[in-house]
Amino acid sequence: MNNMPEVKIGVVAVSRDCFPESLSVTRRQNLMKAYTEKYGSEGIYECPICIVESEIHMVQALEDIKKAGCNALCIYLGNFGPEISETLLAKHFDGPKMFIAAAEESGNDLLDGRGDAYCGMLNASYNLKLRNVGAYIPEYPVGDAEDCADMIHEFIPIAKAIEGLNNLKIISFGPRPLNFLACNAPIKQLYNIGVEIEENSELDLFEAFNKHAGDERIPALVKEMEEELGAGNKKPEILSKLAQYELTLKDWVEEHRGYRKYVAIAGKCWPAFQTQFGFVPCYVNSRLTAQGIPVSCEVDIYGALSEFIGTVVSNDTVTLLDINNSVPKDMYNEDIKGKYDYTLQDVFMGFHCGNTASSKLSFCEMKYQKIMARTLPEEVTQGTLEGDIVPGDITFFRLQSTSDNILRAYIAHGEVLPVASRSFGAIGVFAIPEMGRFYRHVLIEGGYPHHGAVAFGHYGKALFEVFKYIGVPVEEIGYNQPAGVRYPTENPWR
Incomplete structure (x- = not known):
């Protein structure tokens, strides 16, 4: 990396x-x-x-x-x-x-x-x-x-x-997508902790992408992608465009890092990206993240910041996922109950369209973005890397600025269970002790967006110290309280 x-x-x-x-x-x-x-x-x-x-x-x-x-x-x-x-x-x-x-x-x-x-x-x-x-x-x-x-x-x-x-600069492209205020947050706290940000239009990115048409480096990068995907290379016709986009981002980073040593990217991926570029950027995002340049989806600036911190602390690839959907009761009863020491409320599914590095997937295939393809031609939604996330220990965390400019963070240790997702995207069945209460009294009560960074291993101790060091008030660092320890907002007669 x-x-x-x-x-x-x-x-x-x-x-x-x-x-x-x-x-x-x-x-x-x-x-x-x-x-x-x-x-x-x-x-x-x-x-x-x-x-x-x-x-x-x-x-x-x-x-x-x-x-x-x-x-x-x-x-x-x-x-x-x-x-x-x-x-x-x-x-x-x-x-x-x-x-x-x-x-x-x-x-x-x-x-x-x-x-x-x-x-x-x-x-x-x-x-x-x-x-x-x-x-x-x-x-x-x-x-x-x-x-x-x-x-x-x-x-x-x-x-x-x-x-x-x-020494970090976050490079972003475009405002948050329409009807997507979830990842919008003031950038003042970035400056407070010493991070620079360069905000660009996706039109600037589109111009740079078009200038990379026919780039002589594309064939070699396509070959590299083919080797990584192996049997999962189900959309070979899209690889040259993805390679062109990856080169565009890498060149942009080198030309725009300025005096900063390190870079993270908050990228755009909808609603007009796929119709104009002709693909979705998920696979490229996964590749850059695996190379140590975290790329968040949906112009999630604090998501990119969180990914960078997790990458450095864990010295490993991270991912950014939606805290997405509950595990159905029948699936819980068949695959989890009696096999793992978790209740139904302790488990959930972490998902994103296809942005998780191949090294963090149990298997992977290049596919199309199923949700987008419900309203768009399938061919312009190609570019997702899909598969079940590797089982093992994880840390779910996020650093966030609130709408009124207060730094806030959460950290939770858990694991990805070796349970088939039965679904699509880059996805896994996650288990966090007392997740239901954590979800209600930290994530919802704290006004966090649905994106969370995932580090592969337990790194809560170091993350907690990093958050304290940069000025997050300790009372603003949420974690999953053990059973019997009440959250301040938790109803004592629940």
Whole structure:
């Protein structure tokens, strides 16, 4: 996958001048030894120039880690730590940062060997708030060398997501389709979290597409598509147009990324797209997403944003699906009840027309868009990639701006069941514990649109920290409450 941020974490140890500096030196060395033995030396840098005790040391350390190419920072309290200098370091470092602290090492060395970093972390967090500086602090941020090594490793996907967002541009084409306000949201929050957006007309895209007619790269890309589809290549006559469209998008990305390193796309696909382009873009969307350039359907800007975050955090392909339809009772009774520990209200079907990457489908075929073909000639609706989504663990999530410009998010762990969908599109039978209550009291009550991003695995812990870091209020991060824990809007006499 390309279009993916990488991080190099600079580890800077700090010390309050009335504590032995040797504590921070030795503990930093032990931390780096533990990390490299467990995770290797790639992507991490030990700042050797000084232990930060003063503002002058802070400047020296900052210059050193910048020179070393670090774009993420770990401030390590080897002892109590200098609250001013350490938080100034966080303030002036332009990138994701974390704070961790050293645990005491032995009950036999609590005189000159006691560092009091447990206390120092409180002062550090207090000073961060005074300076309005955001930083990642683990759930329990105090530990020995091995514990702290694990904390740094858990920080990597969070740091990658923050680095990605700080350098992301979302490219959109067209307004939301007619009679489709669901995915409309203010773009102000994109700027608030450091994301740029370029909004274009689909007419601009159509002009660029036409200019790619006869592009000499089309035959090679058609061959690549044929190899990917294999026996599922049921619409070979449409591949050259799809290849032309894929080249159009890729060239647009390179010509329009500007100063941004990473790109996501919010694309148009109806109502006029298929009649003018002569196909639907679903398969191309799936291919770009698999290459690390997420493409959302129906000009869903926050859907594209969510997909990008999920791609970076999971280091894997994601998809964007409608939280679409209930599982019929007869199907539940035949295929799920007694076989899996889920109620009828825990299961639903996640669907989209055909935008899910082939690697995330149990089988796939190139088909036509059945819903569109009810009112249009079938030949202009070709281009969907259809099949049942691979079974396994998933995280359903979304980052959204509300109509009144409040950042909000939800996260739910679940799984795709190995149950045949019996339907069309890119689709799967999803199971999320207590989904019925989550659907009512988070998704409906929170005013979320029907699109949700799907990461293939359980990544809720990292996503939660990313959302907190970028400023989503914790009370605005919804999740599927376990049975017996009532949502604020839930009727207690239900």
